[in-house]
Amino acid sequence: MISTKGRYALRVMLDLAENAQNGPVPLKDIAERQEISKKYLEILVRDLVKGKMIKGSSGKGGGYMLCRAPESYNVGEIIEQMEGPLNTVACLAEEAAECPRAGRCLTLPLWREYDNLVHDFFYQKKLTDLLAQTKH
């Protein structure tokens, strides 16, 4: 299940993409537009900064900006930045030890197929694909 961290962060990224023309976007404005507590957004935004997806500038006239062109972001990398690797099943996690039953497990191929499906879905979606819905 995609958590609020990932969902809200995606909305922040979209908000930044939409409001970039006037320079840095203050978090206060994002919080108001998105109707999300500014305090909570601070946490999410910190993770995005750490992951070099956005950058912040302090002081009056400060705020946040995207680091790259909007069309270069995909949804998968944003979600993974917030929630960690997009693992759908514990067996397939990077940290997981190789399961001793892997060779004879009837369900493993299913999980692999599912994992690929989800991964591809989110990595093929660009940030701008979501933006495009408004301007038809």
Add this chain to the structure above:
Amino acid sequence: MISTKGRYALRVMLDLAENAQNGPVPLKDIAERQEISKKYLEILVRDLVKGKMIKGSSGKGGGYMLCRAPESYNVGEIIEQMEGPLNTVACLAEEAAECPRAGRCLTLPLWREYDNLVHDFFYQKKLTDLLAQTKH
């Protein structure tokens, strides 16, 4: 993320399908073959019985059996029986109140598309699709 409940339950169902020829299958045997604690399996199996996916018979010579033909089960209904509705995103949950931002939310269509993708994937997979892998 698919939890052990769903994953183990699916293995139980496959085990039952594979070992049905000798009458009811005791949980003890399933626990040994699948290398899962019998005590934990009891919980999972109870949910499967409640959902009328399998039935149990007590006493000597007892055990569990599938309620229907193996090919009539799909993976989605098994997982949902164990983990509740296959919701990928809180916004779309049945219990969730209609979001006041639904009309102008740029991310909602994405979540809907994702939710459909996951749902269709699991509901199209039959139990026998997983079994087929062995007997080639």
Add this chain to the structure above:
DNA sequence: GTTAAAACCTATTGACATAGTAGGTAAAAG
């Protein structure tokens, strides 16, 4: 009818994640 094998039932627990809140400090522009 007694025994043994099986299902069935209730309760509890430790660990972790989620979704926040609270209360500050540092930087920078005017």
Add this chain to the structure above:
DNA sequence: CTTTTACCTACTATGTCAATAGGTTTTAAC
């Protein structure tokens, strides 16, 4: 030098996950 903004540390309530523990009931076989 004041205001606006980002940035930082800590805490907390709630819930879920993945089990474990310790029983009772049913039923076939002897």
